[in-house]
Amino acid sequence: MSATLATPAPRDWSSYRADFPQLARQVHGKPLIYFDNANTAQKPQSVIDAVERYYTQFNANVARAVHTLGEEATAAYEASRDTLARFINAGSRNEVVFTSGTTQAINLVAYSFALPRLSAGDEIVVTQMEHHANIVPWQLMCQRTGAVLKVAPITPSGELMVDRFLEMLTPRVKLAAVAHVSNVIGTVNPIAELARACRSRGVPLLVDGSQACPHMPVDVQALGCDFYALTGHKLFGPTGTGALWARREWLEEMPPFFGGGEMIRTVSFEGTVFADPPHKFEAGTPNIAGFIGLGAAIDYINAIGIERIAAHEAELLAYATAAFKQVPGLRLFGEAPKKAAVLSFLIEGVHAHDLATLLDHEGVAVRSGHHCAHPLMQFFGVPATARASLSFYNTREEVDRFIVALEKVRRLLA
Structure with missing residues (x-):
């Protein structure tokens, strides 16, 4: 009788980070928080x-x-x-x-x-x-x-x-x-x-x-x-x-x-x-x-499963959205019931480029600008937004650290 091969148990989500060399680096002496996945995703070692x-x-x-x-x-x-x-x-x-x-x-x-x-x-x-x-x-x-x-x-x-x-x-x-x-x-x-x-x-x-x-x-x-x-x-x-x-x-x-x-x-x-x-x-x-x-x-x-990725990112988006809404003066753009893990935002009185520049000094990579969507910016009545876009290799801990960095930046620019 042939042996039945068991399906490998799913890995802990944070363990996938080790597959992406870029995620281990530091920026300005701080661990990288890469929240620019809508622009380009990082590459696993298997791709490299x-x-x-x-x-x-x-x-x-x-x-x-x-x-x-x-x-x-x-x-x-x-x-x-x-x-x-x-x-x-x-x-x-x-x-x-x-x-x-x-x-x-x-x-x-x-x-x-x-x-x-x-x-x-x-x-x-x-x-x-x-x-x-x-x-x-x-x-x-x-x-x-x-x-x-x-x-x-x-x-x-x-x-x-x-x-x-x-x-x-x-x-x-x-x-x-x-x-x-x-x-x-x-x-x-x-x-x-x-x-x-x-x-x-x-x-x-x-x-x-x-x-x-x-x-x-x-x-x-x-x-x-x-x-x-x-x-x-x-x-x-x-x-x-x-x-x-x-x-x-x-x-x-x-x-x-x-x-x-x-x-x-x-x-x-x-x-x-x-x-x-x-x-x-x-x-x-x-x-x-x-x-x-x-x-x-x-x-x-x-190998991970795209359905698993979708479910995990939905949970991460819900967690991040709730955290964003606790930041004083933060405006979140786009809250459709069905959405992917993308959060475009502004802090009252602060330009998106200033936000992104100072967040970079905290080790956080977010996108700022019109995101190749000028008409959508015109619809919302803003010249630009900052955008945090998440992937399955991001974590709740990174969201927490991002919020701390965002609060620091907000106080600096207040």
């Missing part, structure tokens, strides 16, 4: 090792060689596509296009999908909470075609006005583009509901998933959207990595965004026959090491 292993053991280009190194590089690179496809439950690995990040993914949809379909008077619908990466490409498309950008409003608490969004889905709308999770206020939008409404009206839906994939399960088939963009460096992977998931039928119809090597079947001076998706959209030498590292990052997340 995967990148180093590529460069030291089988550094070669992909899909161009029959020698051993080239075959090993190609196998590892394409294995990461399989890993990512499973992670978001894509219907096929061929629906996953590797990009440099969400920005490139959205621009790919803008130029290859939207531009050929837009005419004067057509409309694109976005929301008031979008990152610039999900605004500017659509503005460029509108300038080129005469289409009009429409903006679905949000409530003072940062929730999307879903009824207003649905009302805007008129026959003139050729595309809707919505953040899964706001990078500023953490609001989690009801993507499945929005996708059903869009599909019933024949409106393709693009989702900016940069802030969702590191913090919650993402199933693109269950969500029912048409396009889903994600960024690798927020997902504990290397910078310069990301992906666009798209329905197979759209990828087959879309023309290439870039032209060059590796995205073709044959080339002659009379014309070119392009490769099938996803390679049709992946011209040139890719970030091979980066995508191998991204595969390792997803393996790391899977």
